[in-house]
Structures are given as structure tokens and as C-alpha cells.
Amino acid sequence: MRPMLPTLTFDVPEGEEWLFEAKYDGFRAILHWGQEISLTSRNDKPLLDLFPEIKAFLEQNKEKLEPFLPLTLDGELVYLENAYKAHFGSIQVRGRMRSEKKIAEKAKSAPCRLLIFDVLMIKGKKISNKEYLLRKGELEALFKDCDLPLKPDETNPKLIQLIPNYRSFNELWEKVVLHDGEGIVAKQTKNQWEEGKRSSLWLKFKNWKYVSCFITAYEKSNGYFYAGVFQGEKIYPIGHFIFGLKPDEKQALFQIIKDNKTDEDSRYIYVEPAICVEVKYLEIYEEQMREPHFHQFRFDLKPDDCTYDKFIQHQKNLPPEIDITHPDKPLWETPSVQKIDYIHFLREIAPYILPFLKNRLLTVIRYPHGIFGEPFYQKNCPDYAPDFVETKMSEGINYIVCNNLKTLLWLGNQLAFEYHIPFKTIHSKGPSEIVFDLDPPSRDAFPLAIKAALYIREVLDHLELISFVKTSGNKGLQIYIPLPENTYSFNETRLFTKFIAEYLVSKDPDSFTTERMKKNRGGRLYVDYIQHAEGKTIIAPYSARGNKAATVATPLFWEEVNERLTMEKFQIPNLLKRINSGGDPFHSYFQTKNVQKFSPVLDFLKQQH
Structure with missing residues (x-):
């Protein structure tokens, strides 16, 4: 059919x-x-x-x-x-x-x-x-x-x-x-x-993107016009088009190319960059425009105005309410990330990070000078925030609640790099999840976090608890156990976090400790089960981190947690490619909340307590 x-x-x-x-x-x-x-x-x-x-x-x-x-x-x-x-x-x-x-x-x-x-x-x-x-x-x-x-x-x-x-x-x-x-x-x-x-x-009716470009060639067999932009001093080809031109426009364009050709072979007539046009297209796929249509001639532009940087910037239609200031501002050096790159990252990562920010009191760390200057924490929503930014008062603080893409992009324009969230939503009476924060004493001690995560997973699998793991984006790993809403208290979940912490210490006392005093830890990984509590926060999944490597707090598949795992694999420039090729390891996170078999485990711990 x-x-x-x-x-x-x-x-x-x-x-x-x-x-x-x-x-x-x-x-x-x-x-x-x-x-x-x-x-x-x-x-x-x-x-x-x-x-x-x-x-x-x-x-x-x-x-x-x-x-x-x-x-x-x-x-x-x-x-x-x-x-x-x-x-x-x-x-x-x-x-x-x-x-x-x-x-x-x-x-x-x-x-x-x-x-x-x-x-x-x-x-x-x-x-x-x-x-x-x-x-x-x-x-x-x-x-x-x-x-x-x-x-x-x-x-x-x-x-x-x-x-x-x-x-x-x-x-x-x-x-x-x-x-x-x-x-x-x-x-x-x-x-x-x-x-x-x-x-x-x-x-x-399509959601077109627009690019200003110049004509580089005409294909004689099918009438296609080839377009490019300048990347530095080189011409970067972006594809070819034929649709959208009226017959008289097509004939005039062909005649100009023919009269001003610089070369010709059996297939093409070539021309120097001179004729500027605006082309609309759906997206870039395999480095070419998808469904390009001629939109208009741009007699007001010179070829030098048609640049690769502008082409990349306009690929993502940002909401009109979001005015990106200083798009070329450098934020990270290695890898090189400018402000517009970071905004585009937020735009692409929004479907994955927003569900975790939704209805949570948000604390951000802003970096007004990128990683090249001093950051500061922001809890209170500033007076100049636009109307679409939702807020919630809690203990005298008017927190931002990032429930939509516009708010996320606005925060990005404010150079908020880190998004820290509590373990519950504004509608929850107790924790929405249990999180173990496995923070080794140094970056070099990252293998300790890997060892702890694998030990914890053994226990969770044995207890038939569904767990998820992510990098912290700095030097550790974090394990999540989603819970049904409004079902457990923080006092109840602490019974479990304490049990796991004590298990780790008994399993390998030379590697793990619950000692709160740093000077007494002796290079061991501190298992902080007290951190999972009311009012405490943790870095959100898919949040960038304000460190030199532009790393991201990245959800992992459990099979990735092995001796080959490194934090530097997960940086802003490559993260979307990872998701597009391998999928989102947290894609079933919220669906597991109501099938989590936590009550029998908790009942057992209460009997032992």
C-alpha cells in the first residue's frame, strides 16, 4: 500500500x-x-x-x-x-x-x-x-x-x-x-x-534554516547550482540546489555563470565567488544541506560575508526571546569552545538534561569569563530574569526552576556551566532517587571510583534494584537508584546508603572509608552516605563542568565502567555524537521508578536496625 x-x-x-x-x-x-x-x-x-x-x-x-x-x-x-x-x-x-x-x-x-x-x-x-x-x-x-x-x-x-x-x-x-x-x-x-x-x-510547512552563500559551479547535465562559504581563505562546499528558482531567475543565474566562468569541463562550469544568494534548508546531513531551496539573491552581500562560522551559527534556530550576547567569546581553551558552541550544545542536550532539571530547585555555577576567570554560585533568581523563567521560594531563596528550553538557553547565555539539583522535586515529600557519589581523593585515583561502582552494582543486582551510573564530570562516578515519588523518607533511604557504605568498607578497607576527616582517609575513597539528604545537591546528568577539559557529567552504560574508562572521553564537542551513535544510557530512567523493588530491601534493613 x-x-x-x-x-x-x-x-x-x-x-x-x-x-x-x-x-x-x-x-x-x-x-x-x-x-x-x-x-x-x-x-x-x-x-x-x-x-x-x-x-x-x-x-x-x-x-x-x-x-x-x-x-x-x-x-x-x-x-x-x-x-x-x-x-x-x-x-x-x-x-x-x-x-x-x-x-x-x-x-x-x-x-x-x-x-x-x-x-x-x-x-x-x-x-x-x-x-x-x-x-x-x-x-x-x-x-x-x-x-x-x-x-x-x-x-x-x-x-x-x-x-x-x-x-x-x-x-x-x-x-x-x-x-x-x-x-x-x-x-x-x-x-x-x-x-x-x-x-x-x-x-x-517546514522549519527552514537559512544560509548566505555564494555560487561556485553549475552542473550542465541537471541544472544544479553548487554553493559554498569561506572557511578562512578556503571555499567550504555546503551542497547544491535547483528548487525555488523561478524560470527567469534560473536562466539569468546560468547566463551570469556562463559569461563569467573561470573554467569548464565535461560536467561543470566553474565561477569565482561573486554571486551571493540565500538558501533555505532543513538541516546538515553528511556535511551537505538537506532539501535546499533557493530563497533570494543577496546583492547586499559580498562573498567575504558568507562565512563558515555564520553558517554553523545559523544551523540552530534559537528562540527569538533568546538574544545571544558575545557569541565568539572563548569559554574553554582545550578543547576550544566558544559561547555559541556552548549554546548549541545546550540546545542539543536539552531533551536529555531537562527531565532531570524539571521541577527542581536549581543552583547554578556561573563563569562570566569562561574557565579563565573566577566563577560564582547563584541560587536566587536575578531581578532581570525574563517572564518565562519559572521560580519557587524555599527557605527565603527564590530559586530558578528550569522547566523549559528557553530558560536553559537563557541560563546558558548567562554563562551558567554547572547545574546542581536536589534529590527531590518541588512536589516530592521525600527523595526522588538514591544517589551514591563516589568521589576519589584525586583524579589519579579514579580507578577507586570504578572499583567501588562495580562492587555496588554487584549488590544492587543481587537485590534486584535497577541502577544507573554516570561520571561526575570531574574525578568520580555517581550511581542512581530511581524511586517512586512520595514513597520514602530521607531517614529511610539513609538506612540503605549507610548499609552500602559499610559493605564497601568491609569488602576493601584499604580502598574505601566512611571517615569524614580528610587527614584520616589515607588516600582511600570516601563513601559519603550522609550527603544524600534533604537540601543537598548533586550535578545534574548531562551538565557541563567548569574545568579545563570541558567535560560533562555523562550517563554511562554499565559495561563502560571498566579499567579503560576515562573522564576525558566525555567533552562538550563530542557528547552529542556519542548519544546519536550509541543512544542515551538514561533513556529508561523515569520508567523504572514505579517498578523499583526497594520496599522489601528497606523492610529487611528496618528489621536489622
Whole structure:
């Protein structure tokens, strides 16, 4: 079955007969479940072998879905980066995999999701000829009956999720731009689903990025214009375009190139940088613009104005409320990180750090001169903070609560490097997690933290407790045990942290100690079980650290905790590449809270106490 397709538009449709859905960058996929399950691509290619996590999830939920079979759903298979954005590069990598072992590993460590926006058949009855609004209602009812997510959520382990619709384009557009999503699909409320048709009743409106560049060549066989920018004194090629030009513009541009050519071969006509244009595109993939379209000539620019630095800076659309001051300011030296690089890092890491900052009283450490000057702690929200920054009073301090991307980027512009959070949310009566902070006496003693972490994991696995591990970003490791909210007190969790600390000391007294006086520790790792308490804080997962190496407090897979582990592997410039290639080790963190078997352990400790 070939899917119905949207038509590209540059104008937002108006009128009450239009509804809007977020558009995701993945593989269009139609799911049919009759006697067997099939998932086919836009070109009718089977997808289930490449994405076994989808098949496994469907089979696990067969009992819930069975009353609605045979069933046909239309959607997008994605690697979900956040609620409004799919990561194109990651789904492309998955699509090219052929090794069953590697596919299985990826399905476990970085599962993809099937986002559904339409239903074509339900209970064996074809409904594709019904109006869109009615089909959407049937789809929402199906998802509610089957207890499936009613909106995309990259942290939800349920891999089949609904794409909801919005009545307001502007409301959805603000979210899409904020989260750097691909765009919006506008759907006419009375449209019918038409197989294989590109319809004007479905319109796609994309979240373009813009680059000022110059023409470098013309390809004679297909009419493509090649573009570049200056990186220093060299020309950096950024791709080629043909769409968006009117016939007279295309002819005029070709004639200028022909009249001013510097060279020509069997394939290309070459020209010196002189003709400046503005091109819009979706994103950079494999160092080339994706879906480039000519936007306008830039007669006001000189080729020297078209630089690689500006090209990189404009790849991330920052919210208009965020005015980045001094973007070229150096913050770290080795590796070299400028302020705009750090802002882009925060933009990309937001889906991973924001869930841990959400509803927590935030203490930041600001570095007004980067690592080259003195930092300072900030707890009170400054008077000049914009209105979108949420706050919460606690013990006379008006704390920032970083609940949205705009606040995170604003803090980044204030040069807040470190984000320290308490062990509970503003709505929690007790701890939201247990954290063991394994802080060795020096960087050279990092192997002590590795040894302690592995000993602790042995115990936790034996007790059937689900744990997560991350680097501190400085010289230690931190182990997390997520807990259900409003269930335990800090006094109760201290019974457990003390038990683990005493176990470590008894296991290896030459390596570990609970001695609070530094002078009495003798080079051993101090196991600070008292630190896990009301009002204490710890560095948030994925927060940068204010040290010379630009390291990040990085979640790890447990198998990475071995003698080869080093802190310097996890720095601002390479962290997103790590997540995109290997997945987020904390991706199931919040889902484990309600299945954590902590009560039996605590009951046992209380009996012994």
C-alpha cells in the first residue's frame, strides 16, 4: 500500500477547516496487523526485520490490540530526539544496518518509535474513506483503550505513540521551532485518505534554516547550482540546489555563470565567488544541506560575508526571546569552545538534561569569563530574569526552576556551566532517587571510583534494584537508584546508603572509608552516605563542568565502567555524537521508578536496625 503524501507549501493555510500536526523526520511506515504483523515503507519495503523493537512491543501488547484487529495504521518510524523532533541521521544509520546482532543491540540501547497519525482500518472495517476528523477520533479512542501514549515522548518505553492535532498553527509552531523540529503538516478536516496521492488537502510547512552563500559551479547535465562559504581563505562546499528558482531567475543565474566562468569541463562550469544568494534548508546531513531551496539573491552581500562560522551559527534556530550576547567569546581553551558552541550544545542536550532539571530547585555555577576567570554560585533568581523563567521560594531563596528550553538557553547565555539539583522535586515529600557519589581523593585515583561502582552494582543486582551510573564530570562516578515519588523518607533511604557504605568498607578497607576527616582517609575513597539528604545537591546528568577539559557529567552504560574508562572521553564537542551513535544510557530512567523493588530491601534493613 502506497501512502497518501502532503504537498509542500510556503504559506500557512488559514481557516477553521484546517488542523495541524507536528511533522517528524523518519521513515513513512504503514502498519497492518491481520493474521500477521507487517510494517512497510513508503516504497512497500518490509521494515520489521530492521526494527525488531517495534514487532516485540506489538507482540507484548497483543492482548490489548487484539479486539481491534485487523488493523491498519499510518505513521512515521523515527528515532525520537524530543517530543517534536526526530533525529534523521540516527534513523538513516538504522535503515542501513544488516547485521542482526548490531540491529538487536541498537534496538535495545536506542529504540526507535512508531508515531501514528492516521487509522485506515479498524476491526477489519475500512475507514480510510471517512473524514479526517472522524478518523482521528477513532484513532484517539483506540490509543486510550489500549493504554498507549497520546503524544510523542522520547522517555516513554511504549514504542507506539500518537501524533495529536492542534487547532492553532501558532501554538504548535512555537513548540516545533523551540525544539528544532522538522515542521508541521496541515490537514483539511474533511479530507479522505487517498492511497498514493500527493494531496493539496495535506500541506507540509517546514522549519527552514537559512544560509548566505555564494555560487561556485553549475552542473550542465541537471541544472544544479553548487554553493559554498569561506572557511578562512578556503571555499567550504555546503551542497547544491535547483528548487525555488523561478524560470527567469534560473536562466539569468546560468547566463551570469556562463559569461563569467573561470573554467569548464565535461560536467561543470566553474565561477569565482561573486554571486551571493540565500538558501533555505532543513538541516546538515553528511556535511551537505538537506532539501535546499533557493530563497533570494543577496546583492547586499559580498562573498567575504558568507562565512563558515555564520553558517554553523545559523544551523540552530534559537528562540527569538533568546538574544545571544558575545557569541565568539572563548569559554574553554582545550578543547576550544566558544559561547555559541556552548549554546548549541545546550540546545542539543536539552531533551536529555531537562527531565532531570524539571521541577527542581536549581543552583547554578556561573563563569562570566569562561574557565579563565573566577566563577560564582547563584541560587536566587536575578531581578532581570525574563517572564518565562519559572521560580519557587524555599527557605527565603527564590530559586530558578528550569522547566523549559528557553530558560536553559537563557541560563546558558548567562554563562551558567554547572547545574546542581536536589534529590527531590518541588512536589516530592521525600527523595526522588538514591544517589551514591563516589568521589576519589584525586583524579589519579579514579580507578577507586570504578572499583567501588562495580562492587555496588554487584549488590544492587543481587537485590534486584535497577541502577544507573554516570561520571561526575570531574574525578568520580555517581550511581542512581530511581524511586517512586512520595514513597520514602530521607531517614529511610539513609538506612540503605549507610548499609552500602559499610559493605564497601568491609569488602576493601584499604580502598574505601566512611571517615569524614580528610587527614584520616589515607588516600582511600570516601563513601559519603550522609550527603544524600534533604537540601543537598548533586550535578545534574548531562551538565557541563567548569574545568579545563570541558567535560560533562555523562550517563554511562554499565559495561563502560571498566579499567579503560576515562573522564576525558566525555567533552562538550563530542557528547552529542556519542548519544546519536550509541543512544542515551538514561533513556529508561523515569520508567523504572514505579517498578523499583526497594520496599522489601528497606523492610529487611528496618528489621536489622
